[in-house]
Amino acid sequence: MQFLNKKQEGFTLFEVLISMFIAGVAVLGLVMLELNILRSSQSSFNYTLATIEANTLIDKTWQNLCEIEQAGGRTSPAGKAIYTAFYNDWRASLASVNSNYTVFDGSKTAPLDELLLQDSILVFWNDKNFDSVLENDRVQLDVNFPDFSGLCL
Secondary structure, three states, rough: OOHHOOOOOOOHHHHHHHHHHHHHHHHHHHHHHHHHHHHHHHHHHHHHHHHHHHHHHHHHHHHHHHHHHHHHOOHHHHHHHHHHHHHHHHHHHHHHHHHOOEEEEEEOEEEEEOOOEEEEEEEEEEOOOOOOOOOEEEEEEEEEOEEEEEOOO
């Protein structure tokens, strides 16, 4: 009858199993958190890249505004040809950056090759990491160009 008076020392198997279960759930929670962080990081990368590419088109348009005006203006065939040339180059470079990007360029009512004083560049992509919400999968930059008619040398 001496063993009944002996105090227990250490952990029982049941206590160890419970602590292992709690640790496993905590690790799974951390893994899920890391996966969500990686998904958000990819979405942020796509957004940043699309913003940079849309700004590239705006910069190319700025660089060629006087040339377009000297060619007869934004609505002349020569002006449209200049814009279309650098627009097509930009679009090809965009496809090489990410083939998942789709572009709408021009004002909401203008065709792609018509350069207007108010321009809207919309770059959107399909983000497979999240539910398809249009506001999360696109970048739209609206720009107002000055009218250089007769001011270019």
